[in-house]
Amino acid sequence: MSAVVSGMIGAVVASVLIALAKRTQGASTKLRDGWQALRPGWLIHAAMAFCVGFGGLLSHFLLSGGSSRADASTQNLIALLLFAAAAGGATYVGWTCYLRTIIWKGDELRVRPILGHETARRLSDVAKVTSSEMRGEYRLIFQDGSRIWLSEHMHGARDLIAKLPRRAFSD
Numbered sequence: 001m002s003a004v005v006s007g008m009i010g011a012v013v014a015s016v017l018i019a020l021a022k023r024t025q026g027a028s029t030k031l032r033d034g035w036q037a038l039r040p041g042w043l044i045h046a047a048m049a050f051c052v053g054f055g056g057l058l059s060h061f062l063l064s065g066g067s068s069r070a071d072a073s074t075q076n077l078i079a080l081l082l083f084a085a086a087a088g089g090a091t092y093v094g095w096t097c098y099l100r101t102i103i104w105k106g107d108e109l110r111v112r113p114i115l116g117h118e119t120a121r122r123l124s125d126v127a128k129v130t131s132s133e134m135r136g137e138y139r140l141i142f143q144d145g146s147r148i149w150l151s152e153h154m155h156g157a158r159d160l161i162a163k164l165p166r167r168a169f170s171d
Helices: 003-023 042-063 072-098 157-163
Strands: 100-105 108-113 119-122 126-132 137-142 147-151
Touching (some): 072 100
Antiparallel strands (some): 100 108, 108 119
16 A cells, blocks of 8 residues: 555544534543633543554664664654654643643633743633644733643543633634
């Protein structure tokens, strides 16, 4: 099978998985005292597992000496670039979905990263909300210019977006 056909099949499978993830997105998790929290959905878990697994497979390939074929330098370079992409994907998904907690209650929004300090914001301070179909995320831009990114594939993302002021969606 050619690379073009494989790529087209992969694109169709990815599109179906994303559409299915949007249909099966759950509600936010209810915490004590009325707080609600975002939590990763199955598509995020699958993306993280794929990135870590693929990165592990490539690291095993590279650490065991790489390719021994005539064009080994090219194959090893491609494997290294694919490893870097998988590691970057795992890092991005890990940081945005696992290593920070986004919770809200009423008009208060709190972001708790695993490293650093918790920030508390008002939902009414959101000046603009943009959505990126390509990256599958929402960007909340506050009146002071600070930003928060959150995946639209997190359970509860729709609940949080529904709480934001309508004026933030003007364009």
